[in-house]
Amino acid sequence: MFVKHGMSQLTSLSSARNCTLSSSAVLRRQHFLIRSLGGGVHSNFCTQNRMQETKPLEADAENILRAITPTLDPTRHKGQAGKIAVIGGCREYTGAPYFAAISALKIGADLSHVFCTKDAAPVIKSYSPELIVHPILEESYSIGDGDKKYISGKVVAEVDKWMERFDCLVVGPGLGRDPFLLDCVSEIIKQARQSNVPIVLDGDGLFLVTNSIDLVSGYPLAVLTPNVNEYKRLVQKVLNCEVNDQDTQGQLLSLSRRIGGVTILRKGKSDLITDGEIVKSVSIYGSPRRCGGQGDILSGSVAVFLSWARQYILAAEGNVTLRPTNPTVLGCIAGSALLRKAASLAFENRKRSTLTGDIIEYLGRSLEDICPAY
């Protein structure tokens, strides 16, 4: 791994030593390798690396999509292809949770739930009868101070009733930033962790965990999907420095390791994915349109593919030949590749008027091209 990722990674590996590596033998070996390559040992994650950065390895996304997508087997019953829940949707934002939840269904999940505020629920229901919408979240403006404890307990208990049934949660699309609501969502995240339910954190879910990183720290089933702003905030808060474009991979690895090896999908011209061990990129051509909502499609897609990757690994009973082997990384690669392919097809048709809804309409065909139903 050291040789594969080159000098920049070595430098950041050594920087990460205090929090990620306990074995002095491993440390000695790293220092030896760094010296052999002519580098120094730095104590700071944010050290500028002036070496030419090596490109991350492009993921074999099509192969991964083919491997983890389940066959349409007539013996399977409803639910086995995935039950996803989106925690998001408030007064301001109703589109984002809808995009995430409907994308999960269009890719092939069986059931898609949305847990949102009371105001947002009828609006989201009106977009689609396919979604199961729970109007349970509350914002500060709608409750008195004296009621907060009682209502918070009720909200959390309501989601907990369902928790064990979900294959993955998507926390954040259109959630908003109301402090009371975010406190409730913190409790929901803790419950999901206790139940070992994977969590994709996006949008305001990332705003929440960036300010309370312990919520996800060390949870191997957490996936963070930051856009450019969200990534900047994460780096500033967790690594206490600015984004380093000279050492993109090294900094991404350091960030993941500092958060205990959570998976991070950094969105951009190429999507970069790491679990603190490897970095993979997905660069297949997408669309030049940057309309809002594409990240929401991605979060719903990652949730489905992550669930499928876990099923695939479980069914293989230790004989997994697919690489990488981490289901959260597989889910990110598959979700990113599918979104980008769908965006490219939508753009071919709609050009400048391409909107998120158009991209969603191409999710099915994009998967069908790679992995036909029959």
Ligand SMILES: NC(=O)C1=CN([C@@H]2O[C@H](COP(=O)(O)OP(=O)(O)OC[C@H]3O[C@@H](n4cnc5c(N)ncnc54)[C@H](OP(=O)(O)O)[C@@H]3O)[C@@H](O)[C@H]2O)[C@@H](O)CC1
């Ligand atoms: N159709 C829909 O319903 C869609 C809804 N969407 C939903 O929108 C939400 C925000 O996501 P986004 O992508 O706009 O956030 P992002 O790039 O970090 O910020 C951009 C700038 O805005 C600002 N800012 C944001 N929220 C703020 C707040 N509450 N109060 C004050 N400032 C706030 C932010 O400021 P900063 O945090 O940097 O201080 C930055 O300057 C999220 O829930 C997402 O899912 C999208 O998915 C698109 C489709």
Ligand SMILES: Nc1ncnc2c1ncn2[C@@H]1O[C@H](COP(=O)(O)OP(=O)(O)OP(=O)(O)O)[C@@H](O)[C@H]1O
């Ligand atoms: N410059 C780019 N070139 C090509 N594709 C991009 C570019 N930036 C982002 N994307 C693609 O768009 C997807 C969404 O990324 P984006 O940064 O727009 O997320 P977002 O801001 O969270 O979106 P949303 O509006 O849903 O909140 C990414 O998975 C990525 O594949």
Ligand SMILES: [Mg+2]
């Ligand atoms: Mg977003």
